[in-house]
Amino acid sequence: xxxxxxxxxxxxxxxxDRLLSYDPETGIIYAKERSECDFEDRGSGxxxxxxxxxxxKYNKDTCGRHMFNRRRKPPRATYYYLVGSMSYKGHSKQxxxxxxxxxxxxxxxxxxxxxxxxxxxxxxxxxxxxxxxATPKEQSTNTSISKANTSGVKGVSFLTARNKWRxxxxxxxxxxxxxxxxxxxxxxxxxxKAENDLVT
Numbered sequence: 001x002x003x004x005x006x007x008x009x010x011x012x013x014x015x016x017d018r019l020l021s022y023d024p025e026t027g028i029i030y031a032k033e034r035s036e037c038d039f040e041d042r043g044s045g046x047x048x049x050x051x052x053x054x055x056x057k058y059n060k061d062t063c064g065r066h067m068f069n070r071r072r073k074p075p076r077a078t079y080y081y082l083v084g085s086m087s088y089k090g091h092s093k094q095x096x097x098x099x100x101x102x103x104x105x106x107x108x109x110x111x112x113x114x115x116x117x118x119x120x121x122x123x124x125x126x127x128x129x130x131x132x133x134a135t136p137k138e139q140s141t142n143t144s145i146s147k148a149n150t151s152g153v154k155g156v157s158f159l160t161a162r163n164k165w166r167x168x169x170x171x172x173x174x175x176x177x178x179x180x181x182x183x184x185x186x187x188x189x190x191x192x193k194a195e196n197d198l199v200t
Contacts, residue, residue, distance in 0.1 A: 009088045010095060013107045019088070020067065022104040027126030029067045029100055033059050040089055068097035071124065081123040101126045136171075155191040156184065167191040 068084035082097035117134035165187035167178040
């Protein structure tokens with residue numbers, strides 16, 4: 001029997017759809033009105049607050065508010081995402097806006113190892129047209145050129161000390177060296193081949 005603490009309410013689509021409103025055109029998620037059944041009586045004596053009272057306070061303070069709007073850059077991430085905390089019956093959960101948006105629209109979360117990729121590489125743009133399911137390999141190829149890049153080609157840099165070009169690629173969040181080359185053209189070809197190998 002599943003206990004209240006084991007209940008992963010954020011994976012219950014009908015509940016989340018009742019609590020949140022997602023606009024696929026803007027990518028924004030809003031809080032909906034809650035009812036008495038979404039809360040539990042709290043406290044005792046003079047500090048007692050009924051579930052009905054908590055629902056009334058929530059609707060006054062939170063209903064219609066933009067949810068998951070805090071920018072955060074996780075470790076190894078190449079851009080910022082929108083995150084936020086959400087509570088249900090006293091249990092809080094930190095959630096990523098793009099995952100909630102995908103879930104509300106498609107009625108499911110991606111199943112590992114699939115992830116959600118922001119097509120235009122803007123992690124704060126959660127319009128449904130900008131979200132796609134992708135393998136870690138596919139997602140690793142959808143990254144922008146680093147500001148420190150000197151070649152103009154993603155994954156290719158010049159090693160001054162060796163007077164050679166180095167090609168590399170990120171695979172599952174880890175940088176993999178593809179070798180060093182005499183010409184930029186050779187390094188670029190090695191990088192392109194690695195990209196093609198990842199998606200085939």
